[in-house]
Amino acid sequence: MLNNKFLPVSKNDLKARGIDQLDFIIVTGDAYVDHPSFGTAIISRVLENEGFTVGIIAQPNWNNADDFKKLGKPKLGFLVNSGNIDSMVNHYTVARKKRHDDLYSPGGESGHRPDRAVIVYSNRVREAYKDVPVILGGIEASLRRFAHYDYWDNKVRRSILLDSKADLLIYGMGEKTVVQIANLLKYGMSIQKVTDVRGTVYLSNSLSQLRDFVEVPSFEEVSTNKNAYAESYKLEYFEQDAIRGKTVVQKHSDKYIIQNPPQFSLTEEEMDVVYNLPYTRNYHPMYEAKGGIPAIKEVKFSITSHRGCFGGCSFCALTFHQGRTIQNRSQKSIIDEATLLTSLDDFKGYIHDVGGPTANFRHKACKIQETAGVCKNRQCLSPTPCKNLIVDHKEYLSLLRQIRKIPGIKKVFIRSGIRYDYLVYDKNTDFFEELCKHHISGQLKVAPEHISDKVLKQMGKPKKEVYDKFSKKYFEINKKVKKNQFLVPYLMSSHPGSDLNAAVELAQYIKSMGYTPEQVQDFYPTPGSLSTTIYYTGIHPLTGEKVYVPREQKEKNMQRALMQFTVLENHRLVKEALIKAGREDLIGTDKKCLISSAPHKPRYSKNKTQKTESKNQRNTSKKFKR
Structure with missing residues (x-):
C-alpha cells in the first residue's frame, strides 16, 4: 500500500518498514526531494506504485564506496543519475568558472556532488557490488549517450555508457522504460539480455541481432573529423521519434553503442497516474538543519501540465530528451493537484506556474504527429509556422479559468515560458487578454534571444x-x-x-x-x-x-x-x-x-x-x- 512517507534513506528506515532487502536503490547527485519536479522522486514513486521497494542514496560521499553500501545490496539493481541538471553545468559557468552555490544541495552549498557524477557514482557502485546491474538515467546520461562534444574538456568524449561501465542506459523521461526493465529483472532475465526495450542504450560486440538500423560515424571518426561529427548528429537527430525512429548504432573501437527507438509517449491516463502518486512534496527532513533545499521554493506550488516541446530552439536539448511531441495531463488531474496545494500548511494562495517546457503548448502541433510522428525536415514554428500547425489556446485557457475558481487560490502565475510567436499567431485574443489580466505580476518574461x-x-x-x-x-x-x-x-x-x-x-x-x-x-x-x-x-x-x-x-x-x-x-x-x-x-x-x-x-x-x-x-x- 502506498503512502506519502519518504522512501528509505537508511537501515533504520528499512527496519521501520520491515524491508530486509530493497529491489532497487537510486543513487542521485541531488539532495532527496520528493516532489514531481524531481526525476528521482518520479522514478522512485512509479516503481513503488508497481510493487517494487526502492531506497534513495542522495549525494553520497564519492571518495570511497562506503556510502554506496549503506542500504545494502539491492535484489534487482542500482539506478544512477546526476540529478536534475548535468553535473558539469551545475558546477561551472559558461566561462568555466566554479559556481559558488548549488540550489539542489542542502542550504544551497556547492561541493556535494562530483564532476561527471554519473561516471563517478557508477564506478563506485561497481566497486561496492561487482555483480549488481547498474542502470543509468537522468539528463546527464540521456544527453551523453552517444559520442559527444564536451565543452569543459574541449574534445569529443565517448558515450557515457562506456566510461561509467554501466550495464544499461535509459534515455528520455523513463517511467515506462524503467517499469519494463524492472519487470524483466523481477522475472529472472539477465541484465545483459535486456536489449529490446524502447528508450534504452546498450553495448554490444556485434550487430547480428539487428535488422533495421541506422549506423552513424564511429567515435574514432567523430573525434577527429568535424564533418563526420555533424553527419553523426544529423542522423541521430532524425531518429528521435517514437513512431518513425529507427535503432541507431555507433561504433566505439571494437564495440557498438546501440540506441533502441524512443519510448512511446505516455498517454493522458498514464501521465495522470505519474503525477497523482503520493509525493510528500518537500525535501527530506534530514536537510532541515542546513535550511532545506533551495530548489524546492520555486516548484513547490507549481504544476506540470505537460511535457515535450515543438518549439525547435537549436540551443535546447529537449529534442534529445523529452522530445518534440507534447504529452499532456488531463484537466481533472491538474485541477486535483491545484486543490491539493491549497491544503498544504505553507500555501499562501499563489500557484507559481501551470506549464511545461513551454507553457502554452498543451496539445500536439498537428494531427499528422498522432500517426506519423514529427517531421524529419520541417520545424513546426521556424522559420515560419507550418501550414499544418494547430494554433489554439482554448483548452489551456479553460484549464486556467477553472484553477482560478478553486477556493483558496488568489492568483495563478505562468512562469515556465510563453512562446510568443505561437501566441501572436493565434487570431483569437482571449488567452492573450486573460494572460495579461490574470497571470502576470507586473512583467512578462519572454525569450526573443x-x-x-x-x-x-x-x-x-x-x-x-x-x-x-x-x-x-x-x-x-x-x-x-x-x-x-x-x-x-x-x-x-x-x-x-x-x-x-x-x-x-x-x-x-x-x-x-x-x-x-x-x-x-x-x-x-x-x-x-x-x-x-x-x-x-x-x-x-x-x-x-x-x-x-x-x-x-x-x-x-x-x-x-x-x-x-x-x-x-x-x-x-x-x-x-x-x-x-x-x-x-x-x-x-x-x-x-x-x-x-x-x-x-x-x-x-x-x-x-x-x-x-x-x-x-x-x-x-x-x-x-x-
Whole structure:
C-alpha cells in the first residue's frame, strides 16, 4: 500500500518498514526531494506504485564506496543519475568558472556532488557490488549517450555508457522504460539480455541481432573529423521519434553503442497516474538543519501540465530528451493537484506556474504527429509556422479559468515560458487578454534571444518582426485591460552565427528600447543540443551550411559588453568592439551613439515599453536560468 512517507534513506528506515532487502536503490547527485519536479522522486514513486521497494542514496560521499553500501545490496539493481541538471553545468559557468552555490544541495552549498557524477557514482557502485546491474538515467546520461562534444574538456568524449561501465542506459523521461526493465529483472532475465526495450542504450560486440538500423560515424571518426561529427548528429537527430525512429548504432573501437527507438509517449491516463502518486512534496527532513533545499521554493506550488516541446530552439536539448511531441495531463488531474496545494500548511494562495517546457503548448502541433510522428525536415514554428500547425489556446485557457475558481487560490502565475510567436499567431485574443489580466505580476518574461535575423536563423527562432509584432500587441492588450505591465526579454550573446556586427545590431535595438538588461546569457554549449554541434564543428548539421562561431573569450566578452553598453565598466570593451566592427559612427555624442568617446556615467530615461529589472527580479533571477 502506498503512502506519502519518504522512501528509505537508511537501515533504520528499512527496519521501520520491515524491508530486509530493497529491489532497487537510486543513487542521485541531488539532495532527496520528493516532489514531481524531481526525476528521482518520479522514478522512485512509479516503481513503488508497481510493487517494487526502492531506497534513495542522495549525494553520497564519492571518495570511497562506503556510502554506496549503506542500504545494502539491492535484489534487482542500482539506478544512477546526476540529478536534475548535468553535473558539469551545475558546477561551472559558461566561462568555466566554479559556481559558488548549488540550489539542489542542502542550504544551497556547492561541493556535494562530483564532476561527471554519473561516471563517478557508477564506478563506485561497481566497486561496492561487482555483480549488481547498474542502470543509468537522468539528463546527464540521456544527453551523453552517444559520442559527444564536451565543452569543459574541449574534445569529443565517448558515450557515457562506456566510461561509467554501466550495464544499461535509459534515455528520455523513463517511467515506462524503467517499469519494463524492472519487470524483466523481477522475472529472472539477465541484465545483459535486456536489449529490446524502447528508450534504452546498450553495448554490444556485434550487430547480428539487428535488422533495421541506422549506423552513424564511429567515435574514432567523430573525434577527429568535424564533418563526420555533424553527419553523426544529423542522423541521430532524425531518429528521435517514437513512431518513425529507427535503432541507431555507433561504433566505439571494437564495440557498438546501440540506441533502441524512443519510448512511446505516455498517454493522458498514464501521465495522470505519474503525477497523482503520493509525493510528500518537500525535501527530506534530514536537510532541515542546513535550511532545506533551495530548489524546492520555486516548484513547490507549481504544476506540470505537460511535457515535450515543438518549439525547435537549436540551443535546447529537449529534442534529445523529452522530445518534440507534447504529452499532456488531463484537466481533472491538474485541477486535483491545484486543490491539493491549497491544503498544504505553507500555501499562501499563489500557484507559481501551470506549464511545461513551454507553457502554452498543451496539445500536439498537428494531427499528422498522432500517426506519423514529427517531421524529419520541417520545424513546426521556424522559420515560419507550418501550414499544418494547430494554433489554439482554448483548452489551456479553460484549464486556467477553472484553477482560478478553486477556493483558496488568489492568483495563478505562468512562469515556465510563453512562446510568443505561437501566441501572436493565434487570431483569437482571449488567452492573450486573460494572460495579461490574470497571470502576470507586473512583467512578462519572454525569450526573443536576439534580433539579428541571421542569428535567429541559427537559433531556430522567428524573425525579429515577429517579436516586434508580439511586443506591440502585448502593450495594446495591457492598455485595453487597464494594466501597466512590462516586457522583460531574455537575450543571448555569442551564439553560433553571431559576429560583432550582429552584436552591435542587438545593442542598437537595446538602445531603442531604453532598457539595459541585467540578465544576459552567453551561449553555453551543453551536450545534446544542435547549437553545440554548430559550435564545435562550425557546420549546421541539418543543412551543411558553414556558420561563423565566436569561440575566443575576448570576442565573447565584447559581445556581452555590447548588450550592457550603458554599464561604465564595459566602456573600454564596447569601444574596442565598435572599432573592430568598423562602427566608429556609434561612438560620440549623437543620439544614435552607444557610447561617448570617453567613459562617463550614462544617463538613461526609462520609457513605457521597458523598465530596469526590479529588486525582486534580481532576487529571483536564479529561478529563471536556462
